Amino acid sequence: MEGYVCYRADHPTGRARGGAVVLAKQDLAHYHLHTVTSSDTQLAAIMVETPLGEILVAAAYLPPNIPWNRAEFDSLADSRGTALHEALTPCSAQVLATGRPTHFPYNRQSTPSCIDFFIFKGIPNSVLSVREEYDLSSDHLPLLTTINTAAQRIPKKRRLVLPGSNIQRFKAELNSLINLNTQILSVEDVDAAVQTLLxxxxxxxxxxxxxxxxSAPTSQRPRTFSPILEGLLALKKRLRREYVRTQDPTIDRIYRRIANRVRKELIISKRNATDTMLEEATADESSKFALWKLSSRYKRQAAPKFPVRLPDDTWARSPMDRAEAFACNLEERFKPFETASHARIQRVAQILEAPLQINRQKEPM
Known part of the structure; x- marks a missing residue:
């Protein structure tokens, strides 16, 4: 796939069976972790950099014909049934699913089951969502999860001379913009002059x-930080430039110390914002019932939704199929009781279809 980096974990036999894959955009800041390609497990994993921190994204396939136990999933964080619960409870991981079946066997006598799901840990429930996709025609129903956070992008390299550029106009524009009478008295003046030239x-x-x-580079949405954090970020940026210019180990130590301070200040700022949100959350209308919204999202699991069989003895997969199955069931279940005679039914129909007499008839003079 063009524009994506593919990390595959094929079945060791090389045949068209099993396997797992992770696709990442080329401009997404990430790195490959490891790949497992054994006969009973195929797993591909990458680490993605986001404002929430580094998030490990992995795709795993485990064949259902091999018995599983908890010991096999202590490192993979995956299982089924009771073994899944026993493996996830000690590590405080959670399951993300729709609650509906994801595998519809071609054999109509078999019951659909839920064998596709996500496992997550350390990510707030409020930024996660999951939905089904109905574009594929296989016996599996794909699931699509979304993490509502901005991923770190690898900045694209900017080229000055693009195809079709007017070089003579570029020279004339640059000569008209450059000011050779700039006064430089300090290191800050040098940095400012270099930035102006760029x-x-x-x-x-x-x-x-x-x-x-x-196309000009798009500016990111400005963030609001405390004055202390703004000063630390500016100092960190200035120390970084100074170390690149001088390669002084003393400046490097000061830079690392300031970077650690910035990291701690960010953690404190995030914690204070969370505390403020919890303090202002109430159960009444003044905060739009924020307390109930927060508590309802805490470790909320999807309720199981049982499969529905269509009139043609197949299984309903999409919402439209399920709605059609319920409509057919209601149509067959609720029918009028014909207890009256045919003549009485016709008499009632004539009365209902007759025009209504709203005004009383005038009495003859």
């Missing part, structure tokens, strides 16, 4: 490039 070069490139090719 901005002028990019501005000249934007004016010289075709309008349909050049």
């Amino acid at each position: 901005d002028q070069v990019h501005a000249a490139a934007a004016n010289a490039a075709p309008a349909h090719i050049y």
Whole structure:
């Protein structure tokens, strides 16, 4: 697939059976962890960088014809039935599923089952959602989960000279923007002058490039931090530039110390925001019932939803199929009772179809 990096865990026999795969976009900040390709387990895992921290994303396939026990899933965090519960409870992991079956056997005598699900740990329930996909026609119903957080992107390399750029116009624009009379008295003036020069070069490139090719970098949504954290971030950025320029180990030690301080301040800021949210949450309308919303999302598990059989003896997979099955069942179940005679039914129908006499008839003079 173009634009994606593929991490596969094929079955060791090389035949078209089993296997797991993880697809990641090329501009997604991630790295590969490990791959398991044994006869009873195929697993592919990557680590993705997000504002919530590093999230481990793994795809695992375990064939149902091999007996499983808890010991086999202490490291994989996966199982079924009672063994699944026994493996996940000690590590405080949770199951994310729709509650509906995901495997519909071709044999109509077999009962659909739920064998596709997600296991997560350390991620808030409020940022997770799961839904079914009905585009495929196999006996498995794919599940799609979404983590509502912005992933870290690998910045694209910017090119100054793009196809179709006007080089002569670029030179003229740059000559008109550059000011050679800039006064430099300190290290901060050097950094400011370098940044100004870079901005002028990019501005000249934007004016010289075709309008349909050049696109300015999109600015991220501004974040609000405390004044202490803003100062630490600015100091960290300045120390980083100074260390790149001088390679002084003393500056590197100070930079690492400030980076640790920034990390601790971010944790404190996040904790204070959570405490404030919990303190302001009430059970009445003043906070829009925030307390009930928070408690209802705490370790909420999907309720099991049993499979529905269609009139043609097949299983309902999509919501439209389930609605059609219920409609047919209600149509067969609820029918009018014909207890009256045929003549009385016709008489009642004539009365119902007759026009209504709203005004009283005028008496003859």
